[in-house]
Amino acid sequence: xxxxxxxxxxxxxxxxxxxxxxxxxxxxxxxxxxxxxxxxxxxxxxxxxxxxxxxxxxxxxxxxxxxxxxxxxxxxxxxxxxxxxxxxxxxxxxxxxxxxxxxxxxxxxxxxxxxxxxxxxxxxxxxxxxxxxxxxxxxxxxxxxxxxxxxxxxxxxxxxxxxxxxxxxxxxxxxxxxxxxxxxxxxxxxxxxxxxxxxxxxxxxxxxxxxxxxxxxxxxxxxxxxxxxxxxxxxxxxxxxxxxxxxxxxxxxxxxxxxxxxxxxxxxxxxxxxxxxxxxxxxxxxxxxxxxxxxxxxxxxxxxxxxxxxxxxxxxxxxxxxxxxxxxxxxxxxxxxxxxxx
Amino acid sequence: xxxxxxxxxxxxxxxxxxxxxxxxxxxxxxxxxxxxxxxxxxxxxxxxxxxxxxxxxxxxxxxxxxxxxxxxxxxxxxxxxxxxxxxxxxxxxxxxxxxxxxxxxxxxxxxxxxxxxxxxxxxxxxxxxxxxxxxxxxxxxxxxxxxxxxxxxxxxxxxxxxxxxxxxxxxxxxxxxxxxxxxxxxxxxxxxxxxxxxxxxxxxxxxxxxxxxxxxxxxxxxxxxxxxxxxxxxxxxxxxxxxxxxxxxxxxxxxxxxxxxxxxxxxxxxxxxxxxx
Numbered sequence: 001x002x003x004x005x006x007x008x009x010x011x012x013x014x015x016x017x018x019x020x021x022x023x024x025x026x027x028x029x030x031x032x033x034x035x036x037x038x039x040x041x042x043x044x045x046x047x048x049x050x051x052x053x054x055x056x057x058x059x060x061x062x063x064x065x066x067x068x069x070x071x072x073x074x075x076x077x078x079x080x081x082x083x084x085x086x087x088x089x090x091x092x093x094x095x096x097x098x099x100x101x102x103x104x105x106x107x108x109x110x111x112x113x114x115x116x117x118x119x120x121x122x123x124x125x126x127x128x129x130x131x132x133x134x135x136x137x138x139x140x141x142x143x144x145x146x147x148x149x150x151x152x153x154x155x156x157x158x159x160x161x162x163x164x165x166x167x168x169x170x171x172x173x174x175x176x177x178x179x180x181x182x183x184x185x186x187x188x189x190x191x192x193x194x195x196x197x198x199x200x201x202x203x204x205x206x207x208x209x210x211x212x213x214x215x216x217x218x219x220x221x222x223x224x225x226x227x228x229x230x231x232x233x234x235x236x237x238x239x240x241x242x243x244x245x246x247x248x249x250x251x252x253x254x255x256x257x258x259x260x261x262x263x264x265x266x267x268x269x270x271x272x273x274x275x276x277x278x279x280x281x282x283x284x285x286x287x288x289x290x291x292x293x294x295x296x297x298x299x300x301x302x303x304x305x306x307x308x309x310x311x312x313x314x315x316x317x318x319x320x321x322x323x324x325x326x327x328x329x330x331x332x333x334x335x336x337x338x339x340x341x342x
Numbered sequence: 343x344x345x346x347x348x349x350x351x352x353x354x355x356x357x358x359x360x361x362x363x364x365x366x367x368x369x370x371x372x373x374x375x376x377x378x379x380x381x382x383x384x385x386x387x388x389x390x391x392x393x394x395x396x397x398x399x400x401x402x403x404x405x406x407x408x409x410x411x412x413x414x415x416x417x418x419x420x421x422x423x424x425x426x427x428x429x430x431x432x433x434x435x436x437x438x439x440x441x442x443x444x445x446x447x448x449x450x451x452x453x454x455x456x457x458x459x460x461x462x463x464x465x466x467x468x469x470x471x472x473x474x475x476x477x478x479x480x481x482x483x484x485x486x487x488x489x490x491x492x493x494x495x496x497x498x499x500x501x502x503x504x505x506x507x508x509x510x511x512x513x514x515x516x517x518x519x520x521x522x523x524x525x526x527x528x529x530x531x532x533x534x535x536x537x538x539x540x541x542x543x544x545x546x547x548x549x550x551x552x553x554x555x556x557x558x559x560x561x562x563x564x565x566x567x568x569x570x571x572x573x574x575x576x577x578x579x580x581x582x583x584x585x586x587x588x589x590x591x592x593x594x595x596x597x598x599x600x601x602x603x604x605x606x607x608x609x610x611x612x613x614x615x616x617x618x619x
Contacts, residue, residue, distance in 0.1 A: 068347040071393045077372075077434040078393050082348035112588050113602060117343050224596065224616040251591035254347060254584045256396045263394055265347065270590070278582050278592050281398075281420035284555075286581065286595070286619050296594075299616075304597050 001177050004187040005195070006159070006167045011093075012043035014186045021182065023089035023127075026060060028053050037092065046094070051137045052317055056099055056247040057092045061122045062106060065268045068118065068254070072262035087122045091179070095130045098142040098315040100154035102247035103128070108309035109250045118267065127179050130155035131167070132200050139318030140203040141331055145211065147315055149200045162195040203316075208335040211302075217341035218303040224295070228340070232333050233294040235326040240271035242320035242330075243297065248305065248313055251277070272296050298333060346587050349391045349436030350376060355411065357431050360497040364462060365427055366403070366415040369437060382406050383444030384473045385466065385578055385606045389586050390414060391436025392425030399583040401605075402440060403465035405472035412437065415465040415497060441586040442605050445470050445550065445576060447477075454482040456542040458561050460533050460553025461490045464497050466578045467552050471505075478510060485512045485542050489533040489557075492521030514540050534560035544569035551577045555619070562609060572610035579605045579612075595619065 006014065018025045019041075027046045029038040035050040037057045072079040103123060110119035133140075133149035142148055152158045156176035159167040169187060171177040180187050217223055243249040253270035257263050270277060273293050279285040287293045305313030314330070321329050356368035371377045382402055389397045398420075404413035418427040429435060447470065455474060459467040474481050486505060490496045496515065505513045515528035516536045522528075529536050533553065542549070549565055551558055558577065565575055579600050581593040588602035596616025598604065 068345060069349075073393055073434075077353075078351060078436075080349070080351055080393075080436065082343070082345040084343045084345075109591075110589055114346055114587050115344065116346055116587075116589055118345075118347075121343070221596070221614065221616050224618070250589065252584070252589070254397060254590070256391075256394050258394055260394050267347065270584075270592075272591060280580075280582055281423060292618075296618075299596070300591070304594070308597060 001171045001180065002189065004169045004180055004189055005162075005191060006169055006187050008048075008165045008167065010186055011046065014093075014183060015040065015043055017183045017186055018091050021089070023091050024060075025091050025093065026057060027093040048094075051133070051135055051140065052096045052099070052319065054319070054323065055245060056102070056319070057095060057128075058102070058106065058247055060090045060092065061103065061126055062110075062119055062250065062252075062269075065266055066118055067264045067266055069265040070263070071258075071265065073260060085118055085121050087125050090122075090126045091129065092126060093129045093131075095128050095155065096133060096317065097130055097149050097151040097153075097155065097158075098140075098147055098317040099247040100128050100130045101147055101151060101312060101315045103154045105248040105305060105309065105311040105313065105315075106250055108305075108311040112309060127156045127175055128154060129157045129159060129176075131159045131161065134161055134198045134201055136201045136203050137318070137322075139321040140316065141206060141318055142316035143203050143205040144209050144331065144334075145312065145314050145316040147312075148202055150202075160200075161198040163198055164195065166195065168195060168197060206331055206335060208338055209331065210338045210341075213338045213341035214302050214334055215306065217337050218299060224299075228333075228336060229295045230289075230291040232336065233291045233328065236273070236290050236294050236328050237326065238273045238275060238290050238293060239325060240273040241323040241325065243271035243273055244269060245319040245323045247315060247317060247319075248301070272300070294328075298330070301330075302334075346589075347438075347585070349389070349397070349438045352412065352435050352437045354429055354431050354433050354435060357429075360415060360499070361495050363418045363427075364415060364495075364497055365418070366413060366497075367426075367429075367435075369412045369414070369435065370410065371437075372434070377410060380412075381409075382440035384447060384469045385444040386440035386442050387586075387605060388412065388414070388437050388439030388441065389583070390416075390426060391438075392422050392429065393434075393436060395425035396422045397436070397438070397584070398422040398426065399580070399586065401466035401469060401578065403468050405469050405476060407473055407476035415462070417462050438586060441601055443603065445578075445606050447473055450548050451480045452482060452546070454485070454543060454547040456485040456487070456537075456540070456547065456549045458487045458533060458537055458549060458551040458553070460488070460557040461495060462497065463553030463557075464488055467550055468498060468501070470550055475511070482546070483512065483542070484510065485514070485540055487514045487516070487533060487537050487540055489516035489518070489529075489531075489536060490521070491518045493517055493523045493526055495521070512540065532560070533557050534564045537561055537564045538567075541568060544571070544574075547574060549575045551575065565609075572613060573608050575609040576606060577609065577612070579607060
């Protein structure tokens with residue numbers, strides 16, 4: 001499929017067209033001073049002035065809370081009903097290349113062995129429209145983890161801004177092609193002259209970081225006891241903001257909410273940074289101090305994801321650095337490990 | 343839709359108070375077809391629901407050779423186990439499973455087997471013991487070393503009596519010093535000491551061990567002194583679990599997800615793990 005064009009001024013038409021088809025339109029919106037992804041009604045709510053939203057759009061594939069079953073306890077026993085999920089179509093507009101790459105990572109966990117259809121059914125119905133970055137900040141490090149604003153992995157449609165206030169749209173997947181076809185009235189093909197594209201901004205790769213050196217160092221089980229872990233992560237107090245803002249973090253809790261007579265069983269986001277996450281009922285906790293919990297998160301990103309699920313654990317979006325209240329920078333740990341690794 | 347998190351309903355057919363805070367249930371599926379078709383392997387576990395409170399993970403403590411029901415034994419410790427503890431015969435619970443790997447008992451044919459358990463560590467081992475006893479001719483000498491803090495804390499007291507009465511099982515029951523009663527006929531001393539006394543032969547021999555970490559640690563040293571290879575010593579790990587299917591991200595010991603890749607490991611495998619206990 002050839003590149004198509006979309007006028008920024010006609011985004012409203014695209015939104016109406018998407019909404020007419022019954023799908024939700026999600027995009028970056030300013031909310032209480034932060035840019036976040038939200039379901040929107042009209043183009044005026046969208047903002048184009050952002051590096052990356054504070055929150056991820058993973059909540060549309062893996063909601064923060066989700067009912068998996070309902071139950072009622074009666075004298076005769078228990079009435080139990082599983083949820084038969086029929087999720088809406090969702091269009092995410094204005095995603096960034098880094099987090100688009102994260103859907104493959106989430107999928108690899110949720111389909112490891114058995115499929116978690118609460119995830120797969122939602123992901124099957126999502127269309128990701130990425131806009132190439134024309135601005136970056138000091139926290140962006142996608143190029144250090146082998147991605148870039150030009151990466152199309154995980155995007156269904158990849159957009160580049162043009163100097164005359166349009167987007168050049170390239171369908172990356174079949175789903176993207178079908179989307180452009182379905183909303184063909186909004187996209188146009190004809191151009192008088194080849195458009196000039198606004199240049200992509202790429203963060204400089206952090207020189208001291210070498211991914212293969214990190215994985216080699218992590219592979220040595222004795223390094224799990226390294227003094228580096230408590231030393232570099234001492235200031236972490238376990239708020240969990242990094243995990244909730246991370247596009248690849250997948251941990252959840254299963255809890256019952258309701259009364260003794262009935263209620264719901266839910267999947268809720270959880271975080272390996274919380275002290276009770278791994279606490280046994282007996283009181284024993286294998287990750288009883290914060291550095292062990294932080295170490296687990298780092299290992300998960302740079303060892304377990306790549307080795308076990310063959311996908312990337314960190315896409316370099318920099319959210320965990322931006323939201324951290326104590327400014328614990330994951331790239332500093334990556335850098336030190338790269339330096340000491342043989 | 344295939345819903346991984348939807349439990350199957352089970353009825354408590356029998357309930358037994360093992361100790362003041364440990365209970366055993368015998369469960370049957372409400373769905374009769376499932377009652378017939380359900381199978382599992384020794385060492386696998388399940389997630390048991392007290393509706394309104396949540397789910398808890400314990401092993402299936404009966405043997406797959408005894409079909410038609412599931413048995414579990416648990417200590418009342420937290421919110422969910424407290425809720426389960428309050429249930430009784432005729433009540434409804436939820437069950438998900440079986441999950442995890444199993445003890446490779448088919449590979450143990452012709453070998454001597456030593457079972458070492460402490461306290462509430464006996465239920466997972468019981469599944470293996472029953473399985474081996476039901477196929478008694480497949481194995482050599484069977485030795486069981488079981489201990490708890492005090493006489494009152496021993497679980498499966500009736501079954502222990504039965505094993506004690508068999509002449510093809512060597513049972514060593516013990517309680518920690520000070521835990522004995524005036525009429526206690528068993529040993530007094532910690533499990534590793536009694537294991538030393540039982541002195542199972544290491545050649546062509548398997549050891550299965552489950553109990554508190556401190557017991558495991560010292561029993562492993564005894565087994566090593568006796569000449570057991572780490573490849574012949576099996577245990578079952580446990581960690582907090584929520585999903586049971588490798589998604590919720592909390593039961594991992596380093597890069598190993600106990601729920602999917604465990605819970606059964608050899609001592610040799612455990613020594614290679616990231617130290618995340």
